[in-house]
Amino acid sequence: MSTVSEVSEQDWELWRDYFRGGRELVAALDKRLQGDAGISHPEYLLMLSLWEAAEHSLRTGELAEELSWEKSRVSHQVARMEARGLVERRECETDARGVWVVLTADGSRLLLRATRDHTDAIRAWFFDLMSDDEKRVLGAVAQRMRENLGTVCASVPLRRRRSQATPPKVCA
Template structure:
């Protein structure tokens, strides 16, 4: 296979190590959120995004964009969270067809309860495992990969528009 031969053994090991680390770290962080705050990583992401938003509300499209989620995933997640009283949907007075996703008082309380323990878990499981040089290297690498992804998305959008 020519594609496989373009990546040497050391790079494959790096890639597999990265994937395993990410999977296991997310699994552990999610388990701790479930145990400590009774919410999932997905719940936490929605709550935090709404908490940071102006007036603690966002249009569904803007929320999906901020999270990088497909419309159907967001819709299902919001339905589950609304049933638990963490978010609510409100009509948009300026657009009769539109709506807002609003952080509720219970959602805010749940997020604030989760924040301290979640931050401590991120610190102990990830940040404290890295030295200052490793943190800078990871930050630089993350920026470069994200730039490449943005460039690829821009090229794809241009190609779609041209066809």
């Protein structure tokens, strides 16, 4: 067991392509969002979560759970976005520790402007490249990976807690 060469050259090739492919795809999506709407991918994701929530607002912790981010990360990101006017922080009436993060009108506008192109990009650079069979395989493997890693937070996130009358059904 476990001479390094146990992993075949082919396998390393696969790993390389998987690893770099992921990075390159996300980088490309990010660049596209920047160009189209002037927002980053993390900003898009955060605003999307808010958009999909009741009143376009969520508590910091809910946001973290929704995005599978650390709360600290959410805090930093919200701070930057608040400075840009994309979201607002509001005190929580029922829990003085709590904070509501609310999508602003500007935020909504940008989100909606971005969504179409972003979705098209994901389709063109991801979905359209695969047959249905390949999608099944990829999905199965990805799920398996997450479950396997999935000690703590990884197993949870099968979207629940939705609301709103059919907002743009997008994930990325």
